[in-house]
Amino acid sequence: MRLLFDPIFLQHDTGAHPENRGRLEVFDNVTAIQAPDASDLLHLVHTPDHIERVRNAWPKIGRLDSDTVISEHSYQVACQSVGLTVEASENGDFALVRPPGHHAYADHGSGFCLFNNIAIACQRLVQDGKRVLIFDFDGHHGDGTAAIFYNSDRVLYWSTHQYPAFPGYGSVAEIGRGQGEGFTVNVPLPPGSGDDLLMDSFRRFLPIAKQFDPDIVAISAGFDGHTMDPLLQLNFTTSIFHTVGTELRNTFSNIFAVLEGGYNPPVLKSSVENFVAGINGREQSAAETPGTSSEVVKNEYEQRIGGLIENLKPYWSF
Numbered sequence: 619m620r621l622l623f624d625p626i627f628l629q630h631d632t633g634a635h636p637e638n639r640g641r642l643e644v645f646d647n648v649t650a651i652q653a654p655d656a657s658d659l660l661h662l663v664h665t666p667d668h669i670e671r672v673r674n675a676w677p678k679i680g681r682l683d684s685d686t687v688i689s690e691h692s693y694q695v696a697c698q699s700v701g702l703t704v705e706a707s708e709n710g711d712f713a714l715v716r717p718p719g720h721h722a723y724a725d726h727g728s729g730f731c732l733f734n735n736i737a738i739a740c741q742r743l744v745q746d747g748k749r750v751l752i753f754d755f756d757g758h759h760g761d762g763t764a765a766i767f768y769n770s771d772r773v774l775y776w777s778t779h780q781y782p783a784f785p786g787y788g789s790v791a792e793i794g795r796g797q798g799e800g801f802t803v804n805v806p807l808p809p810g811s812g813d814d815l816l817m818d819s820f821r822r823f824l825p826i827a828k829q830f831d832p833d834i835v836a837i838s839a840g841f842d843g844h845t846m847d848p849l850l851q852l853n854f855t856t857s858i859f860h861t862v863g864t865e866l867r868n869t870f871s872n873i874f875a876v877l878e879g880g881y882n883p884p885v886l887k888s889s890v891e892n893f894v895a896g897i898n899g900r901e902q903s904a905a906e907t908p909g910t911s912s913e914v915v916k917n918e919y920e921q922r923i924g925g926l927i928e929n930l931k932p933y934w935s936f
Contacts, residue, residue, distance in 0.1 A: 619897045623714040624653035624802050626698055631689035636881040637730040644883040653831055656701035662741040663766050665725045672732050676732045682727040696732040703735040703876045712875040720760030720878050736838050736876050737766045744772045751832035756840020756878040757850040759788030769798040778819050780850050781806030790926035800933025808918040809851035812909035813858040826934045835870045841880030841889040843866045845909055849881055855906035863896020869912045
């Protein structure tokens with residue numbers, strides 16, 4: 619797995635905002651390429667009205683909502699972010715992009731996201747007849763991605779995230795609808811959850827991913843669960859991301875990833891590099907003492923996990 623990057627991503631100008639160009643400026647060991655323009659693929663998940671709104675937003679408006687900034691080059695940058703994600707999906711790479719995507723719905727942007735990078739890449743794969751597992755370990759729930767595939771049995775959406783937190787979705791009751799019932803797996807981690815609970819949840823629900831038997835695994839790779847990230851109250855370390863990468867490598871053969879959150883740039887760099895090292899079967903370069911959870915947090919976690927298992931038992935074997 620290579621880290622792919624295009625300098626155009628620095629032209630999405632958000633000013634003094636958590637999701638800013640400094641997130642990517644810290645990376646120095648990346649494969650710089652020209653990301654393709656994927657404007658012709660946006661329609662795979664997005665409505666024409668949403669596409670046109672983003673295209674024409676500048677200079678009429680500077681934000682899609684209170685959190686989601688638009689600047690002069692944002693539309694073009696977002697189209698190339700989608701393009702690099704599609705390229706990563708074809709070659710098993712990690713698309714180091716911005717703006718992120720997993721909060722973007724079919725008909726509107728949200729949570730710093732304009733277009734849903736991973737959803738577009740995955741829908742393209744679905745149209746080619748593939749079964750796709752999306753594993754989203756960003757500290758925030760990927761509500762846009764979950765909504766886009768909520769009725770699908772061709773995509774298994776599996777998310778670990780802090781709950782409650784933005785965007786307010788991702789409870790154990792949200793398991794899909796219609797043909798997609800049972801194909802959304804939300805693991806809501808209490809604030810204060812550490813490496814121990816992230817890995818426990820991964821191993822408990824990995825059997826569902828194996829039963830789904832995906833042709834390809836798409837990773838919404840967000841690193842804002844790190845204990846030093848400013849936006850959440852999780853207690854992950856850089857080391858857990860290496861462990862997650864290693865576990866994925868040992869379980870699946872066809873994996874790609876795209877960057878979502880992570881708002882402490884030096885920590886983001888170390889976390890991404892550890893994750894990719896795990897995928898590639900290399901040693902981690904930024905080890906930290908594992909973050910642990912209090913007994914109160916563990917008890918709350920067990921109650922939530924018990925409810926989720928009960929909700930999913932009609933669809934999967936545990």
